[in-house]
Every structure is written in C-alpha cells, then in structure tokens.
Amino acid sequence: MEALAVSRLPPHLLRLTDGLPSDKRPEIEEAIATSPYLQQRMNQAIEAGQLRHIRLTPPGVNEGGHYDSPKKAIYVSVDTFTKPGLEEPRKRIDVITSTLGHETGHALNAAESRKTLHFVAPQITEEIRAAGPGGSADVTPHFSLYQRAARRDEAIAEIKGWNALASRIQYTSGGIITREAMLERAAPTTNCAKLDEERLPQLARGIVLDRDMHMSDTRLPKAGAINVEPVAQCHFDQSARTLGAQGKADYRNYYGAYLIEQVGQDTAHWVRPPTVKLDMARLGLDPAQLESTGLNLGGRNLGLIDTSDGQRLITLRHADDGKKQVPDGFVVAHDRDVRDDERIPRLARFGDDTLPLRGEPAPIPTTPAALRDPGHPQHTLYETLKRHLPDYASEARLSQFTEACHTAGITSRSLATIDAKAHRRAFQPRRAGRASNSTWIRRLSHGIPACSGATRLPGHCRSAACRHRPRRLRRCRGPRTDQGPQRGDVPEASPR
Numbered sequence: 001m002e003a004l005a006v007s008r009l010p011p012h013l014l015r016l017t018d019g020l021p022s023d024k025r026p027e028i029e030e031a032i033a034t035s036p037y038l039q040q041r042m043n044q045a046i047e048a049g050q051l052r053h054i055r056l057t058p059p060g061v062n063e064g065g066h067y068d069s070p071k072k073a074i075y076v077s078v079d080t081f082t083k084p085g086l087e088e089p090r091k092r093i094d095v096i097t098s099t100l101g102h103e104t105g106h107a108l109n110a111a112e113s114r115k116t117l118h119f120v121a122p123q124i125t126e127e128i129r130a131a132g133p134g135g136s137a138d139v140t141p142h143f144s145l146y147q148r149a150a151r152r153d154e155a156i157a158e159i160k161g162w163n164a165l166a167s168r169i170q171y172t173s174g175g176i177i178t179r180e181a182m183l184e185r186a187a188p189t190t191n192c193a194k195l196d197e198e199r200l201p202q203l204a205r206g207i208v209l210d211r212d213m214h215m216s217d218t219r220l221p222k223a224g225a226i227n228v229e230p231v232a233q234c235h236f237d238q239s240a241r242t243l244g245a246q247g248k249a250d251y252r253n254y255y256g257a258y259l260i261e262q263v264g265q266d267t268a269h270w271v272r273p274p275t276v277k278l279d280m281a282r283l284g285l286d287p288a289q290l291e292s293t294g295l296n297l298g299g300r301n302l303g304l305i306d307t308s309d310g311q312r313l314i315t316l317r318h319a320d321d322g323k324k325q326v327p328d329g330f331v332v333a334h335d336r337d338v339r340d341d342e343r344i345p346r347l348a349r350f351g352d353d354t355l356p357l358r359g360e361p362a363p364i365p366t367t368p369a370a371l372r373d374p375g376h377p378q379h380t381l382y383e384t385l386k387r388h389l390p391d392y393a394s395e396a397r398l399s400q401f402t403e404a405c406h407t408a409g410i411t412s413r414s415l416a417t418i419d420a421k422a423h424r425r426a427f428q429p430r431r432a433g434r435a436s437n438s439t440w441i442r443r444l445s446h447g448i449p450a451c452s453g454a455t456r457l458p459g460h461c462r463s464a465a466c467r468h469r470p471r472r473l474r475r476c477r478g479p480r481t482d483q484g485p486q487r488g489d490v491p492e493a494s495p496r
Helices: 011-017 025-033 036-047 089-108 110-131 140-172 179-186 228-237 251-267 287-292 346-353 379-388 395-407
Strands: 053-056 065-068 073-076 136-138 193-195 201-203 275-278 302-306 312-316 415-421 424-431 439-441 454-456
Touching: 011 025, 011 036, 011 053, 025 036, 025 089, 036 089, 036 140, 065 089, 073 089, 089 110, 089 140, 089 179, 110 136, 110 140, 110 251, 110 395, 140 179, 140 228, 140 251, 140 275, 179 201, 228 251, 251 287, 251 302, 287 312, 379 395, 379 415
Parallel strands: 053 073, 136 275, 275 302
Antiparallel strands: 065 073, 193 201, 302 312, 415 424, 415 454, 424 439
16 A cells, blocks of 8 residues: 555645544545545635535445535445455555545535525426326426436536546656556446456546546537536446445436425325326436335325326335435425425415325315315405406416415405516505505416516596496406416526
8 A cells, every 4th residue: 555645634634534433534534645636626625615524424325425515524435445346455545535536526516506406496396386286297307407417417526536536546656647557446436437348447438538647627619528428428327226225226316216205295295186297218217216215205105107108107105214315415405495485384375185284184175176166265266367367377377376365365356456577476455445565476487478567457446537437457468479488498508
C-alpha cells in the first residue's frame, strides 16, 4: 500500500471523518489525501454548505454509498471493507476514492436536484387531484422529466468519481498515469470500464479522456459536457439490478420507485381514487423491480394502468416494512413548501371520497358523489360556475373551482364576480352590499384560457339603471392559443 498521506490533510477535511470507527477511518482519509481532485471537490461542497460528515452504512445495504442531503453527509458502504476481491488495500481504497468522488458530485448538485423534485412532485399531486374521484391521470411525462434529471445527475456524479480515482492514481505514481493502468484500476469501480473476454479493460463507447486520464470537460456548443451522455448510457441505462431493499432493482426502477410511492400515498386515502396511467416500457419500469425496493404506498396496494401495450392493469404491493433510501441528492416531497391547495382541509377538498385519517374505515356516502348530480349539495354552485365559465372548461377544473368556493363559504347566491388574471381565478362573494376578500385559485392554466378583467354575475349589479335589468355575464372568450400549458405538458429543457 502507498505510504499514508493522512498528515497532509487540512483540519477541515479531517473533521469530515470524526466519529468513524478507528479501523475504517485511516483508509477513508487515505483516499481523500491521495486524490487532489477529490479534495478540491470536497472543499467546494463544504463551502457550499452541502458536506459536513462522512459516515458508514449499516451492513447488507445494497449500494456502494449514498449522499444524504438533509444530513449533509456522504455514506460509504461498510461492506466495501469486507467485499470479496477487495482484500488488497490498494484496490479497496481505489473503490472508496471513486465512491467519495461520486457522492461528492451528488452533494455539489443537491440544490439542482431539489429544484427538480420540487417541480415534479407538486405536478404529480396536482394531476391526480385535478382528475378527481373516478377520473384518470397519465403521469408519464412527470416521471420522464424526473428520470431525465436523475440520469444526468448520476452521470455527472460518476464522472467526478472517475476523475477522483484518476487523480489518486497519478498522485501515487509520481505523476505518471497510463490509459491501461487507469482502465484496469477503474474496472472494479464503474460500469463504464469493463474487462473483455480476454480480460483486457475496455472503455465504454463515446467517452473521451484527456492526457491525465480525466474524463474531458470539453464542451460543445448547445450540447454541454461531451462525456455526460455516454456516461449516462453505461452507468445509468446499463446499470445492474443491485439496488433497493432486495438488491434487485436497476437505476430506472430505483428512482422510479420513489415517485411510485408518492402516487400511492397521494391516493391512499381515496375511496374512489383516479386511475393513474404510466407508460412502463417508455420509462423502463418493471413491477417486480419496483416491488423489490420495498414500496411504502400509504398502507394499501396501488393499481396502475400500463399504457405500453393497450390498457393493462397492474397492481403494486405495499410493503409493510417499506422503507428505502431516498435517491442520492433528492429530498422527500414533503420537504417542499406547502402549496395553497394543501392548506385546504382534506375532507373539504375531496368530500366523502377520502378517508379522514389513515386506517379509519371509509365513511358511507350519504350524498351523490358527482357535482353534476342535481342531488349533490353543491350542485347549484357547480351549475352557476359552469354557466358562466368558458364552454371548454374541463370537468376536473369545474369540480376544483366548486370545491374551493364551497370551502371558502361562497355559495351560488353570494358569488358576485369571477376575476381572471394570468393563470389565476378569483371568486369574489358579496357581503353587506359589497364584495369581500377574493378567494384565489392559483396555477390553473389547464382548461381555461388566460384573460384579464372581472365579470359581474347577474343579480348583483347595484346601480338603479340595471337593478331591474341585470346584465348578462360577459364570458372570457380569449383565443384558445392563449390557454398556456395543458395537462401533461412538460418543459423540454433538462434541469441540471
């Protein structure tokens, strides 16, 4: 083994390993000390407030390591120290160096990853909520966006892991590094370097190395770093089925399971949940792999429609002990800011179509479930809104507007004006002869075009000229091309 270089580590890097077992700490510190590139990236993560600790995972966890965003900690698998084939200290430290570099990459990209999840998670919740009881929601575009972000994040992290190892090899060999030595020592650490049938190491197609054997940072116009896509192919697309609680999931299903859990928990309280659709083949999702991660679906199984080949019903089983790691760099959906619709009480949003508390029996419906049914308590309010909103307003939006107005105490008799501005709708009641504070419905660009100006409903004009001749509501008839993004639309630009 190379001479220990721990003494050359600055104090702020040594503090990362405080609390590690005495028999494991020296090799982790050696990995950091012998890779100048790794030290530079760790310094960046520390300065950005994204790295404070290095820890070990419990035995038997099916991963080489992970990054915990809330704890600002990099975890290295404790099994690395006992894994067959890594008995030689040099090989073991090579793997540790690559793991630390990879997880430091996740730490550096944690803020961007969080932005992606904070965009995608509410979109899925809104899609399901807008579909309503017994409705249908295709969440494939949202899964696809999340998957593309995860794929890119994993590729960038893997590049940093490779470069950390290249830096270590060059540092410990007096500045000399050859392509053959790099590929041979990288093969145990990454899927992007493999041994062929003759046991000769081969680099994955499309990857470019510079003279120091680092993955080149050369950029092409409008294309970004040239190695991201080929590394995404060998590391993410061709990943082995070794992840998750049972070690049987690849990257697509490991990341996909997180959003599957959200869908399950979003619908677990519904008596008549919407039908959720997914193009499983397009996303590379497999029910068996998803279940192998230990799905926590909110207490009950989740039925999905696979649209890959027709309309095939699949059922994913809830795992009673389901508890898996959140994918690297991503935080749980409940860490996001509370949105406006989440401030509305659950029963006020969904009526009798959700359970008041998890585990309680479903209430026996005593009123018709559909707002369009004349026997429904809010049917008159629903009909008022339907009569005075554009003809192409979707049934889901009409239901959402009705529920929001009812929750705010607005009735068909007290509704005075509907104010449309950009992608918001305000419903204003009349109290004591004048309008009170508005109830705003935000982010509703689906199904109704954006237009401006308030419209007054008949019967609430107070001037003498029109008291006996109430004006008809002037509908917003903006062009349909101004409707904004429709349900299912996803920005094409890949988040970083």
